[in-house]
Amino acid sequence: MSIKSLKARHNDLSKPEIQLEFLNNGIFRQGELPKFKDKIAATGKFPLKPKKLEILQINVGYMCNQVCSHCHVDAGPDRKEIMTKNTMQQCLEVIKNTGAHTLDLTGGAPEMNPHFRWFVEEASKAGIKDFIVRSNLTIILANKKYHDLPEFFKKYNVHVVSSLPFYKKEKTDRQRGEGVFDKSIKALQMLNKVGYAQEGSDLKLDLVYNPAGAFLPTNQEAMEKDFKKALKEDFNIDFNNLFAITNLPISRFLEYLIASENYEDYMYALVEAYNPAAVENVMCTNTISVSWDGWLYDCDFNQMLELKVDSKVKHISEYNEDLLNDRNIVISQHCYGCTAGAGSSCQGSVA
Amino acid sequence: MPNNYYDAADLRKFGEITEWSEELGKKFFDYYGKVFEEGALSAREKSLIALAVAHVVKCPYCIDAYTKDGLQRGITKEEMMEAVHAGAAIESGATLVHGVQMMNKYKKLSM
Numbered sequence: 001m002s003i004k005s006l007k008a009r010h011n012d013l014s015k016p017e018i019q020l021e022f023l024n025n026g027i028f029r030q031g032e033l034p035k036f037k038d039k040i041a042a043t044g045k046f047p048l049k050p051k052k053l054e055i056l057q058i059n060v061g062y063m064c065n066q067v068c069s070h071c072h073v074d075a076g077p078d079r080k081e082i083m084t085k086n087t088m089q090q091c092l093e094v095i096k097n098t099g100a101h102t103l104d105l106t107g108g109a110p111e112m113n114p115h116f117r118w119f120v121e122e123a124s125k126a127g128i129k130d131f132i133v134r135s136n137l138t139i140i141l142a143n144k145k146y147h148d149l150p151e152f153f154k155k156y157n158v159h160v161v162s163s164l165p166f167y168k169k170e171k172t173d174r175q176r177g178e179g180v181f182d183k184s185i186k187a188l189q190m191l192n193k194v195g196y197a198q199e200g201s202d203l204k205l206d207l208v209y210n211p212a213g214a215f216l217p218t219n220q221e222a223m224e225k226d227f228k229k230a231l232k233e234d235f236n237i238d239f240n241n242l243f244a245i246t247n248l249p250i251s252r253f254l255e256y257l258i259a260s261e262n263y264e265d266y267m268y269a270l271v272e273a274y275n276p277a278a279v280e281n282v283m284c285t286n287t288i289s290v291s292w293d294g295w296l297y298d299c300d301f302n303q304m305l306e307l308k309v310d311s312k313v314k315h316i317s318e319y320n321e322d323l324l325n326d327r328n329i330v331i332s333q334h335c336y337g338c339t340a341g342a343g344s345s346c347q348g349s350v351a
Numbered sequence: 352m353p354n355n356y357y358d359a360a361d362l363r364k365f366g367e368i369t370e371w372s373e374e375l376g377k378k379f380f381d382y383y384g385k386v387f388e389e390g391a392l393s394a395r396e397k398s399l400i401a402l403a404v405a406h407v408v409k410c411p412y413c414i415d416a417y418t419k420d421g422l423q424r425g426i427t428k429e430e431m432m433e434a435v436h437a438g439a440a441i442e443s444g445a446t447l448v449h450g451v452q453m454m455n456k457y458k459k460l461s462m
Binding site for chain 1: 359360363394395419422423424425427
């Protein structure tokens with residue numbers, strides 16, 4: 001378990017160009033990996049084009065109170081990148097004028113941005129139907145000033161999507177840090193207590209499962225059933241849906257794959273599980289991802305690899321939905337992660 | 352030719368056995384796929400049975416495959432080890448139960 005981000009450790013993998021070099025050219029002792037571009041071209045899907053914009057995903061900063069070993073953002077307490085109020089104002093202008101029905105706030109721990117509450121208040125007035133905040137749960141208990149977050153979320157009818165890689169302590173703590181499981185359980189109970197995922201309540205609480213290791217997620221429905229049974233029996237916790245997400249081979253998960261000598265096998269496992277049907281609904285086709293400094297990307301993963309949108313419009317300050325809808329989606333070898341098996345997106349399986 | 356009997360990368364080539372006997376290979380994989388579908392037993396239970404049998408028949412490819420399959424299904428390491436012990440118990444029991452035959456034969460031949 002790393003205690004610092006790749007960036008703070010001056011690890012080469014903190015550089016997007018080094019990650020892309022690994023993705024494209026190495027380490028493949030068992031022959032070169034087929035190109036994702038050729039795979040989708042075989043079914044007439046290249047270039048990949050966006051559909052109607054549905055989700056505006058905004059990363060309000062890479063600062064986080066956790067340092068998870070699989071984090072694709074390379075987030076942590078040492079990351080200082082934080083969206084300014086000025087950039088948030090630019091986002092709010094777009095939120096007011098976009099056709100997207102879902103606003104998805106992510107990080108790092110989005111709650112650690114000092115303007116987070118102001119932004120939630122302003123954005124909630126803009127008529128977005130589904131207003132998601134991706135919470136790591138432990139932030140609620142990290143400091144007294146966050147203890148009232150469940151009530152705050154309730155007040156603005158925020159849809160809380162929380163990471164919980166497993167319903168057992170050992171696996172969760174190994175991936176996300178010592179003590180994370182117990183704090184996550186307490187935070188979930190606090191959310192339940194204010195009404196989240198309770199019968200008759202419209203407050204939505206979804207969980208995100210991602211494998212704690214070099215393997216792919218199984219059937220989302222089966223895993224949801226196991227999570228619901230275990231969390232109810234052991235901790236009297238309720239939640240709405242489970243999103244099963246495949247770990248993408250970038251950033252700290254890439255570091256783990258290389259260090260544990262699982263990289264090549266994992267990449268082959270992704271290629272072997274390639275599902276053309278998943279390409280139809282990958283998240284980049286209905287999402288725009290905005291970085292803490294306002295740049296636009298096809299998805300959160302492209303954001304971390306600094307692969308900006310292929311469009312004249314590249315920044316939130318010059319946002320133009322028509323021009324963006326006309327772009328080609330930027331792809332690379334990491335895209336196998338979203339098209340493996342039942343497919344993977346920030347909303348879980350897609351196929 | 353590699354100079355060892357087992358190569359982990361060969362597991363990925365398993366499907367290629369159909370190249371030298373398409374009809375039989377296809378029938379096997381159809382059967383195999385059907386066996387592991389949800390049925391009266393869940394796919395999770397079948398995965399644990401497969402893991403236990405993999406140890407009994409001492410198939411390293413199968414052990415790799417069903418350890419990974421178990422992880423993907425959220426099967427815990429304690430459940431996996433119990434399955435291996437169940438297999439081992441049957442395997443050693445199968446050896447020991449032949450001791451009865453040995454005892455019978457011994458008694459028959461002895462005055």
